[in-house]
Amino acid sequence: MAFKGLDSFSHQQKDKVGVVITNLGTPDAPTTPALRTYLKQFLSDPRVVEIPRLVWLMILHGIILRVRPKKSAHAYKSVWTERGSPLLWHTQDQTTALRDRLQKSWGEEVIVEYAMRYGNPSIDSVVDSMLEAGARKLVVLPLYPQYSGSTTGSTFDALALNLKSRRWIPELRFVSSYHDHPLYIKAMADKIKAYWQEHGKAEMLMLSFHGVPKRYLEMGDPYYCHCHVTARLLTEALELDQSKVITSFQSRFGKAEWLQPYTDQTLKSLPAKGVKSIQVFCPGFAADCLETLEEIAIENRDYFIEAGGSEYNYIPALNSDEAHIDLLQAIAESNLQDWKHPTPDYQAREQRYKRSPLAPKS
Numbered sequence: 525m526a527f528k529g530l531d532s533f534s535h536q537q538k539d540k541v542g543v544v545i546t547n548l549g550t551p552d553a554p555t556t557p558a559l560r561t562y563l564k565q566f567l568s569d570p571r572v573v574e575i576p577r578l579v580w581l582m583i584l585h586g587i588i589l590r591v592r593p594k595k596s597a598h599a600y601k602s603v604w605t606e607r608g609s610p611l612l613w614h615t616q617d618q619t620t621a622l623r624d625r626l627q628k629s630w631g632e633e634v635i636v637e638y639a640m641r642y643g644n645p646s647i648d649s650v651v652d653s654m655l656e657a658g659a660r661k662l663v664v665l666p667l668y669p670q671y672s673g674s675t676t677g678s679t680f681d682a683l684a685l686n687l688k689s690r691r692w693i694p695e696l697r698f699v700s701s702y703h704d705h706p707l708y709i710k711a712m713a714d715k716i717k718a719y720w721q722e723h724g725k726a727e728m729l730m731l732s733f734h735g736v737p738k739r740y741l742e743m744g745d746p747y748y749c750h751c752h753v754t755a756r757l758l759t760e761a762l763e764l765d766q767s768k769v770i771t772s773f774q775s776r777f778g779k780a781e782w783l784q785p786y787t788d789q790t791l792k793s794l795p796a797k798g799v800k801s802i803q804v805f806c807p808g809f810a811a812d813c814l815e816t817l818e819e820i821a822i823e824n825r826d827y828f829i830e831a832g833g834s835e836y837n838y839i840p841a842l843n844s845d846e847a848h849i850d851l852l853q854a855i856a857e858s859n860l861q862d863w864k865h866p867t868p869d870y871q872a873r874e875q876r877y878k879r880s881p882l883a884p885k886s
């Protein structure tokens with residue numbers, strides 16, 4: 525097998541610096557066939573489901589891909605908008621805002637794109653097009669504040685799969701997590717305080733993170749610890765007593781035990797303990813998506829109200845808030861900073877090249 529070169533390379537091409545933000549990805553449409561394609565790619569990822577391969581592929585193809593696509597398509601229909609899936613268009617808006625910010629100080633030297641781990645646009649296609657466009661240095665920023673092998677680790681796999689087939693590897697920086705970044709904590713605290721200004725406080729604040737199987741924690745995944753660090757720092761920034769905050773884990777998938785306490789069970793149990801009003805925020809989601817807009821804002825609301833709660837409110841994700849873009853810009857720039865002096869323009873480079881003993885005679 526030959527390693528891939530760059531089709532578009534010329535000495536005249538200006539070197540660029542690429543910034544890629546990534547997220548999980550979403551189906552192309554809220555339909556059963558589109559969900560089958562998406563879930564097949566997602567749930568075939570060995571980083572996501574870590575059980576013996578053959579057993580899992582039999583369950584996946586024999587049961588899950590026959591049943592779940594229809595059910596999930598129905599859930600996606602309830603959050604789908606004219607611009608498509610919320611996860612997609614929030615990511616597009618984040619990219620546009622980050623590109624504007626970075627190009628203000630870097631000019632066209634920096635190219636900013638987004639890519640999705642599953643579905644479109646794929647990490648593979650975006651890395652291809654950035655390298656073809658001249659990116660010789662690459663910052664990859666997965667929008668998962670808390671590291672998990674099932675998300676951030678899997679994003680790295682997709683990146684590595686592209687690069688390992690290439691002849692010319694770019695300089696590379698991969699952001700592993702930002703769960704305790706001061707601007708991340710500040711963006712969330714400011715957002716929640718602004719929400720309180722407008723609507724007042726509830727009796728409790730629930731910080732609900734996406735779960736992962738408990739076994740992943742036992743095998744060394746730092747995700748649970750990262751979630752708790754985020755929750756503690758956010759509680760401190762909000763100057764809330766710990767007794768007013770519940771940290772929980774949502775979106776359990778399959779029969780195994782996941783990180784506890786579970787968001788849905790907690791919400792069902794709170795009214796009987798005297799908690800009648802609650803606000804829910806999801807620090808692990810950089811953008812609103814199915815898991816926040818349907819599972820948290822609709823499904824779990826019903827559980828709480830049916831169990832005797834009287835007031836339930838979901839506080840939106842950071843999405844394209846200015847403070848969130850401040851954070852993304854700071855993370856990107858801290859990785860870009862000593863790349864601030866890109867290679868000289870191509871004419872200067874041509875001169876150097878001509879003087880090189882390897883230069884062709886012409």
Ligand SMILES: C=CC1=C(C)c2cc3[nH]c(cc4nc(cc5[nH]c(cc1n2)c(C)c5CCC(=O)O)C(CCC(=O)O)=C4C)c(C)c3C=C
Nearest residue numbers: 548549550572596611672674675734736777808813814815
């Ligand atoms: C934010 C971090 C996330 C972690 C950690 C995570 C782990 C994880 N997820 C599944 C299974 C599913 N997740 C689904 C949707 C989904 N998950 C995340 C984020 C994390 N997942 C997001 C942002 C979304 C929403 C995508 C969107 O299009 O809006 C789904 C698909 C929906 C459904 O059918 O319920 C599945 C399935 C596992 C198994 C897992 C950890 C091992």
Ligand SMILES: [Fe+2]
Nearest residue numbers: 548734775815
């Ligand atoms: Fe998930």
Ligand SMILES: [Fe+2]
Nearest residue numbers: 775814815819
């Ligand atoms: Fe879900």
